Amino acid sequence: MLRRVATRWHERAGVPVGPGDDMAVIEVGGARLLVAADPVIEGVHFEPGTHERRVAAKAVHRNCSDAAAMGAIPRATIMCVMLGQGCDQDAAERLLDALCDTADAAGCPSVGGDISVHDGPTTVAVTLIADPAGAEPVLRSRARAGDDLYVTGVLGGSMVDENGYIHHLDFSPRVAVGRALVEDASLRPNAMIDLSDGLARDLPRVLEASGGLGAEIELNRLPVREVVAGQDGWRRAIGDGEDYELLMSCSSAMPATIRGVRLTRIGRVVADGGLRYLTGDGRCFTEAELSGLGWEHGR
Ligand SMILES: Nc1ncnc2c1ncn2[C@@H]1O[C@H](COP(=O)(O)OP(=O)(O)OP(=O)(O)O)[C@@H](O)[C@H]1O
Ligand SMILES: Cc1ncc(C[n+]2csc(CCOP(=O)(O)O)c2C)c(N)n1
Ligand SMILES: [Mg+2]
Structure with a gap:
């Protein structure tokens, strides 16, 4: 599947780094931004019954880990929260509060997203925007023999x-x-x-x-x-x-x-x-x- 994504990609103006690295790099108004998205899915990335604070921490931090790998600073998140039917009103509020708190603490406040309910597993898909802050992002594609x-x-x-x-x-x-x-x-x-x-x-x-x-x-x-x-x-x-x-x-x-x-x-x-x-x-x-x-x- 990822090979398919890679073969569909072609060079585009304003996108110095497309799919394939930990984050993409895009040019916006003369500045560079890094963008990536990773979800956490109940049953895949966390066991049912895991405390909402831990689910939220993992959802935010695994995206920040991708920023770390580029040498970039997390700046903002957008969160699509898909609540499973096992998630009652109290649990949903705990999850949303924890997502905002964790993102604030990580320096990348939640600036938008979406909330829906479905009969699948509770899922939080986080999009992270990060700042290269004056440094050239480190790519995964520049290793050299002898390193x-x-x-x-x-x-x-x-x-x-x-x-x-x-x-x-x-x-x-x-x-x-x-x-x-x-x-x-x-x-x-x-x-x-x-x-x-x-x-x-x-x-x-x-x-x-x-x-x-x-x-x-x-x-x-x-x-x-x-x-x-x-x-x-x-x-x-x-x-x-x-x-x-x-x-x-x-x-x-x-x-x-x-x-x-x-x-x-x-x-x-x-x-x-x-x-x-x-x-x-x-x-x-x-x-x-x-x-x-x-x-x-x-x-
Ligand atoms: N549906 C998709 N459309 C476009 N690009 C995708 C898609 N899925 C993955 N990619 C890209 O493929 C590359 C590899 O994806 P992958 O999810 O393995 O990222 P990773 O950083 O290597 O791992 P992780 O998701 O665990 O952080 C990334 O650059 C990602 O943006
Ligand atoms: C309930 C439960 N089952 C299995 C695992 C292990 N696990 C899940 S995803 C993943 C790789 C990273 O994910 P991705 O490739 O989506 O970035 C690993 C090692 C877990 N944490 N919780
Ligand atoms: Mg990564």
Whole structure:
């Protein structure tokens, strides 16, 4: 389906970046704006019965995560709220209040949208508008052979309840890190993406968009969330998805932390040989061998 979207796209004046990146870039009145939309759907992105505050946080923050991946600042949201029949008046009010509160706190107030009722699952589709604020947006299509690959934070276990914290609902989008990366030329990555479907699915998107490059991932370097660490923790780190961390491709060495967030070098980009995952004991998995890992809708 996404290939179809890509083949339908053609260059247009006033659209420097069309479909294919974390956000599109459009020119409006001489200024550049970034735009993207991501929904949360009951039963797909959150379990029925999840508190409205958490649903709202995820709906807003996963869009802010796309802004982080471009190095942009979230400015405004438009929310289409489709209430399922299980959602009574009180629950609907809690959800709408939480959406406004979360968006305000994230600096991207809700400036419009739509509310409807249907007999499907409760769904919130958020459109985010973001500001490049004087920095060139970082694309996913500019990785180069020889770059080092880094990730923020830890990966895997996004759905595990860790004493009340469940990462896919409760994460903080890495907007401040994204900004720090574009505001200092010595830190600016060549390419960046946020990890939503798992590194095993999102890294190939960077490599493909960058002209068909390969990569070597050192599995024993992956920063694995403690609750899923262990012998095969790396499978969880590249396959669970919804890390909402940043994956970046950099030609200069990066510091150990940025804005208090850990950065880990996990491998490098290569010209040939596809995507390969190297174990500490000399084994190697190809991308095809691990193609079952990561999230794909409808699979
Ligand atoms: N229906 C659509 N029409 C036009 N473009 C689309 C459509 N669906 C997806 N795209 C574009 O395809 C690209 C990949 O979509 P995807 O939803 O995987 O975005 P992502 O940022 O990679 O992941 P996530 O949605 O988890 O943030 C994006 O640039 C998106 O804007
Ligand atoms: C109830 C429930 N079932 C499954 C999951 C896991 N999950 C859902 S969507 C997704 C990838 C990102 O979404 P998208 O590709 O739409 O950006 C993942 C890993 C969940 N969070 N809740
Ligand atoms: Mg994204």
